Amino acid sequence: MSLVRIENITKRFGPLTVLDGVSTTVEPGEIIAVIGRSGSGKSTLLRCINGLEPIQGGRIWFEDQLVNDPATDLRRLRQQVGIVFQSYNLFPHLSVERNITLAPTVVKKMAAGDARGLALDVLKRVGLEDKIAAYPDQLSGGQQQRVAIARSLAMQPKMMLFDEITSALDPELIGEVLRVLEAMAKSGMTMMLVTHEMGFARNVASRIIFMHQGKIWEEGPTAKVLGSPATPELVSFLGSVLH
Ligand SMILES: Nc1ncnc2c1ncn2[C@@H]1O[C@H](COP(=O)(O)OP(=O)(O)OP(=O)(O)O)[C@@H](O)[C@H]1O
Ligand SMILES: [Mg+2]
16 A cells, blocks of 8 residues: 555645646555655645645545644654654754654653663664753754754654755765665655755666656656756756756
8 A cells, every 4th residue: 555645735825836636546565755856846746745735635644644634643644654854953952862852752652761761772873872861952954954853753653854954064974974865765764855856866766757837748767867868957957956
């Protein structure tokens, strides 16, 4: 069964149609890179998947839950679908450990000792177990972003959404974050990520979704879509990002 099914969704902000008849599915274990020009609807698509944005038409399913049903427990859904943004949004007054254990202890009522073990475990996965007692302002941007990833992993999501998580980082810090994503991909995590890192997308993504003017303009296996783009819009986009 598909993890996510998106059926002909429409998303409007007032008079502006931002997603216009978008349909796709996400299968378990897929790594999908969402690419496209600024304003094409990439972030909005990700936000709709975990119910951060209401939609005006169509349906989004996560497993057997209809995301855009008012009766759906969005808090439970968001435990299953983690999202990490460009800005890390760590709590500055809390240690790395507390940033990570807050949701598991409060939302999932996990015992403190178990939560500490979990924090260590997810920090190991992002290579930062030695920073468990640090505060966010003692970490580099890349380290903060890796803690933000660890914090999401602590909820043991079935899928992760990443929205340009390296865009705010200094160039020398981007690689360490991409390596964490690569390791997560290898571990089998289902991921959908908006990225401008085309080299990363080419190497790690199993599928590309190219958004243009609120539509999925092209999608398919990475080598095929990037190697032989079918539309002038994608040719033009790829030309602009490679320069
Ligand atoms: N909260 C909002 N209210 C009104 N319009 C919005 C809102 N959020 C996004 N939009 C508009 O929706 C369109 C798509 O925005 P979105 O953020 O999804 O684009 P994007 O592809 O992620 O772009 P970028 O690469 O710049 O992040 C844009 O025209 C944007 O101005
Ligand atoms: Mg965006």
